[in-house]
Amino acid sequence: MEGIGGVVGDGVIGSYVDGLVGRGVVRSAGVERAFRAVRRDLFVERFWVGRDSAYEVGADGWSAEALGLVYADEALITRRDADGSPMSSASQPSVVAMMLEALDLEPGMRVLEIGAGTGYNAALMAEVVGDPRLVTTIDIDPDVVAQTRGLLARAGYGAVEVICGDGALGHAASAPFDRVVATVGCSDISWDWVEQMHPDGLLLVPLDHGGSHPLVKLRLGATGRMTGRIVGWTGFMRMRGDLETSGPWALRPPDVDGRAPDAVRPLFPALERALADSSPVTDTEAEWWRMPSAWYDFHFFACLCDRRAYRGPEGLGLVDDDGASAALIRRDGVRVWGGSGLYEELETAYGRWERLGAPELSLWEVEVVPRGAQSPEFVGSEEVFVVERGRSRQVVKARGRAERAAE
Numbered sequence: 288m289e290g291i292g293g294v295v296g297d298g299v300i301g302s303y304v305d306g307l308v309g310r311g312v313v314r315s316a317g318v319e320r321a322f323r324a325v326r327r328d329l330f331v332e333r334f335w336v337g338r339d340s341a342y343e344v345g346a347d348g349w350s351a352e353a354l355g356l357v358y359a360d361e362a363l364i365t366r367r368d369a370d371g372s373p374m375s376s377a378s379q380p381s382v383v384a385m386m387l388e389a390l391d392l393e394p395g396m397r398v399l400e401i402g403a404g405t406g407y408n409a410a411l412m413a414e415v416v417g418d419p420r421l422v423t424t425i426d427i428d429p430d431v432v433a434q435t436r437g438l439l440a441r442a443g444y445g446a447v448e449v450i451c452g453d454g455a456l457g458h459a460a461s462a463p464f465d466r467v468v469a470t471v472g473c474s475d476i477s478w479d480w481v482e483q484m485h486p487d488g489l490l491l492v493p494l495d496h497g498g499s500h501p502l503v504k505l506r507l508g509a510t511g512r513m514t515g516r517i518v519g520w521t522g523f524m525r526m527r528g529d530l531e532t533s534g535p536w537a538l539r540p541p542d543v544d545g546r547a548p549d550a551v552r553p554l555f556p557a558l559e560r561a562l563a564d565s566s567p568v569t570d571t572e573a574e575w576w577r578m579p580s581a582w583y584d585f586h587f588f589a590c591l592c593d594r595r596a597y598r599g600p601e602g603l604g605l606v607d608d609d610g611a612s613a614a615l616i617r618r619d620g621v622r623v624w625g626g627s628g629l630y631e632e633l634e635t636a637y638g639r640w641e642r643l644g645a646p647e648l649s650l651w652e653v654e655v656v657p658r659g660a661q662s663p664e665f666v667g668s669e670e671v672f673v674v675e676r677g678r679s680r681q682v683v684k685a686r687g688r689a690e691r692a693a694e
C-alpha cells in the first residue's frame with residue numbers, strides 16, 4: 288500500500304485492526320472492514336501525543352516512530368490553543384470503534400457527525416454506510432474544516448459533506464438523519480438534532496457528567512421523549528459554541544497542594560474489592576484515569592447525588608466550593624481534608640449506591656426531555672435522579688439486575 292511520499296505496509300494496518308478486534312471494541316464485519324479500508328495516516332499531517340513534541344509528516348512520509356503512534360491506540364492531538372489545551376484531535380481508535388459499533392450503522396443510512404476533526408471517523412462511517420455522500424460532518428473551526436476537506440478528498444472521501452459551523456444547530460438541509468453522533472463532549476442535547484433525526488433514528492452523545500463523558504445512546508420514544516442507556520465511558524474535549532455551558536457540577540479542583548490530608552480512611556468495600564480484582568497501575572499519572580470500572584460506576588452515581596462531585600489527579604469524591612475541604616478516594620484510601628463533613632456525605636452516597644445494588648453504568652435508564660417538560664411517572668421515586676441542564680432535563684433511573692435479566 289503506497290503512502291503519501293512513503294510506504295505504509297498492509298501489515299501495519301492489519302495488526303492495528305487485529306488489536307482493535309482482539310480488545311473486543313471492533314465486533315461487526317462492517318466496522319472491521321471500514322477500519323481495514325481507511326488509512327489513519329492520511330488524516331493527520333501534524334500531531335502530538337500527550338504533551339510530547341509534535342510529529343510532522345515530511346516529504347518522505349511519516350517517520351517509523353510517528354507511524355507507530357498513528358497506528359497505536361492513541362488519541363492524536365492535531366490542534367492546541369495558546370495555552371496548549373487540545374482543540375482538535377483524531378480520537379483514540381478504541382473509542383472510535385466503540386462508538387461506531389454503538390451506532391448500529393447499516394448500508395444506506397444517512398449520518399450527521401458533530402465534530403469533524405481530522406475526518407477519519409467520517410471516512411470510516413462512509414465505508415460502513417457504503418457512500419460518502421450519506422455522511423455530513425460539522426466542525427466549528429474554519430481551519431479544521433479547510434484542512435479536513437482536503438484530507439478527505441486526498442483519501443478518496445471527497446464526497447463527504449463537511450460543514451463549517453456550530454454543530455449544536457445540526458444541518459437541516461441534509462436531514463433527516465438515521466444517525467446523529469457527537470464526537471466532542473457535549474454539555475447538553477440539542478433539540479435541533481432530535482428534530483433533524485428520522486423518527487426511528489438514534490442519537491449517540493458523550494454527555495458531560497461531572498467533567499467526564501459517559502456515552503449516552505438515545506432513541507425517540509413513542510411519548511416524544513429521548514430514552515436510552517449509557518453504553519460506555521469517554522473523556523472528550525469540550526464542545527464550544529452555543530452549548531458551551533458548564534453543567535451543574537462545580538468541578539472545583541481541591542486546593543490541597545502540599546497539604547497532607549487530615550486523615551486517610553479505608554476504601555469503601557465495593558471499591559476495595561474492585562481494586563483488588565484490577566491490574567496494578569504503577570504510573571501515578573495513569574492512576575486517576577485508569578480506575579477499576581466500579582470506581583467509574585460510583586463516580587457516575589456521586590455526580591447524580593452531589594454537584595460537588597469531582598474526579599481529577601488528586602482522586603475522586605467531593606470537593607467543597609472553596610476547595611479547602613475535600614474527601615477524595617485514591618488507591619491507598621479516602622483522603623480527607625478540612626473536617627469529616629464531606630467524608631460523611633461521600634460515605635452516605637456510597638451507602639445509597641450500595642443499597643441500589645452498586646449499579647454499573649449500563650444499568651441506568653436515561654430519559655431526556657426539554658427543560659420544563661413534566662416527567663410525571665418519576666416524581667417522588669427514590670431511585671430516580673434529575674440532572675437539570677441548560678436546555679434539557681435528564682432523568683436517570685436505576686434498573687435492577689433482575690429486571691434487566693428478565694428482558
Ligand SMILES: C[S@@+](CC[C@H](N)C(=O)[O-])C[C@H]1O[C@@H](n2cnc3c(N)ncnc32)[C@H](O)[C@@H]1O
Nearest residue numbers: 375377402404405408426427454470471527528
Ligand atoms: C475530538 S475532535 C473530533 C474527532 C473527529 N471525529 C475525528 O475523526 O478526527 C472534536 C472536534 O470538535 C470540534 N468542535 C468543538 N465544538 C464544536 C461545535 N460546537 N460544533 C462542531 N464542532 C465542534 C473541534 O473543533 C474538534 O475538531
